[in-house]
Amino acid sequence: MKITFSVQQTLVALWCVPSLVIAATPAITSVSGAVQTGQTLTITGTNMVNENRTNWDPFFINNANASSFEGANPTADGYNDGGPFGGTYDGSVKVLGNKSMRFHTQGASGNCPSGNLDDANSMDPAGGDSNDLWIRFYARWSLNGGGWPTSHIKMIDSQGGGLQYYFQPDANSGGNRPSTFNAIYDGASHSVSIPGGQLQNNRWYAIEIHWKSAGANVFDAWIDNTQVLNASPTTEGSLDYIIFGLINLCGTNSSFNLDHWIDGLAVGTSRVNLASLIEIGNSPDYATATKVYQVPEYLSETSSQIKVNLSGLGAGPHYLWVTNNRGERSPAYNLNSTFAISPPTNLTAQ
Numbered sequence: 505m506k507i508t509f510s511v512q513q514t515l516v517a518l519w520c521v522p523s524l525v526i527a528a529t530p531a532i533t534s535v536s537g538a539v540q541t542g543q544t545l546t547i548t549g550t551n552m553v554n555e556n557r558t559n560w561d562p563f564f565i566n567n568a569n570a571s572s573f574e575g576a577n578p579t580a581d582g583y584n585d586g587g588p589f590g591g592t593y594d595g596s597v598k599v600l601g602n603k604s605m606r607f608h609t610q611g612a613s614g615n616c617p618s619g620n621l622d623d624a625n626s627m628d629p630a631g632g633d634s635n636d637l638w639i640r641f642y643a644r645w646s647l648n649g650g651g652w653p654t655s656h657i658k659m660i661d662s663q664g665g666g667l668q669y670y671f672q673p674d675a676n677s678g679g680n681r682p683s684t685f686n687a688i689y690d691g692a693s694h695s696v697s698i699p700g701g702q703l704q705n706n707r708w709y710a711i712e713i714h715w716k717s718a719g720a721n722v723f724d725a726w727i728d729n730t731q732v733l734n735a736s737p738t739t740e741g742s743l744d745y746i747i748f749g750l751i752n753l754c755g756t757n758s759s760f761n762l763d764h765w766i767d768g769l770a771v772g773t774s775r776v777n778l779a780s781l782i783e784i785g786n787s788p789d790y791a792t793a794t795k796v797y798q799v800p801e802y803l804s805e806t807s808s809q810i811k812v813n814l815s816g817l818g819a820g821p822h823y824l825w826v827t828n829n830r831g832e833r834s835p836a837y838n839l840n841s842t843f844a845i846s847p848p849t850n851l852t853a854q
Contacts, residue, residue, distance in 0.1 A: 528554060530826045530834040539822060539839045540812060544801060547808045547826065553600075553780045554805065554828040559772040563627070571770050572601035583625055591625050591749050597765050599642045599708045600779055600803055604767035607749040609760075616655050616754035624749035627771070634743045635718035640776035641748075641769040642708045642800075647762055651679025654755025659764075660748040661688075662715060667741025669715050671725055673703055675755070681705070689723050689737040696725070696732040699797075707811075708767075708800055710778050715743055728797050729781060779803050781827040782810050786817045788836040790825060
């Protein structure tokens with residue numbers, strides 16, 4: 505799947521859409537659910553996402569549904585399918601909007617790299633000659649059968665232009681879901697730890713990447729708002745087309761079955777930032793509080809859901825903040841009075 509980019513076109517397009525540059529601070533009006541680790545909280549408010557697209561590539565401006573895959577299918581949103589196993593849209597699993605892009609791979613694949621399953625889409629930043637890209641998306645996996653691939657497990661990479669950057673979950677010869685991501689640059693692999701430990705099934709991970717190949721090369725990466733990589737590759741070249749999804753899996757058996765979803769994809773000329781950053785801390789003072797990133801289950805302007813994590817925050821009181829994509833932060837919301845209402849029992853339908 506290919507996308508063509510131009511910074512000048514981006515600026516012109518945005519001047520024509522003034523609503524995209526209106527900022528508004530998030531406000532939390534209510535929170536419902538149990539304030540306990542592992543429980544789901546629903547946050548109601550306003551301006552909790554408010555995406556700032558001023559630095560986004562024109563592809564996402566001209567194809568308004570492409571970032572959260574809202575069209576009828578990838579082709580309708582301007583993507584070019586990477587082959588018979590290219591991603592499909594899934595309305596049952598999403599973190600933004602109404603759909604995500606799902607990649608599904610199953611079965612044995614013992615030949616590496618030829619003969620293995622190929623399940624990917626692609627995009628072409630800056631017409632195949634870009635030197636500085638920021639990428640953001642949310643990724644989720646579900647290993648439904650068999651062991652984790654032993655080699656060539658991929659998520660996103662840059663091909664062509666004499667330069668190859670990869671960022672993906674690590675392969676695991678033991679068959680378990682990995683505890684590290686793998687960054688490949690200068691022809692070598694570099695493992696970085698996943699915040700929170702082993703890759704979890706059916707959990708959204710926020711991924712941010714900075715690839716730069718002009719002047720001093722850069723390969724930076726963040727997982728769940730934590731920087732996990734800050735590298736200075738030496739290989740020269742341009743960032744050509746980018747592949748994303750499941751590609752070149754190998755070392756799997758006949759029972760292997762893996763789903764991989766991507767949502768909220770955006771490419772920009774500066775850091776795109778998370779769609780919405782939700783944190784819980786142990787003090788109402790954001791600057792001094794110990795804060796913990798909250799894993800999103802769904803994000804929107806007016807209603808978002810998180811899976812609560814109070815690790816290291818003590819017994820409370822606890823406070824919640826929402827920072828939207830523009831970097832504007834809500835006042836601290838005191839979670840002391842938040843509680844879950846259990847449905848009545850022993851009711852008989854009439």
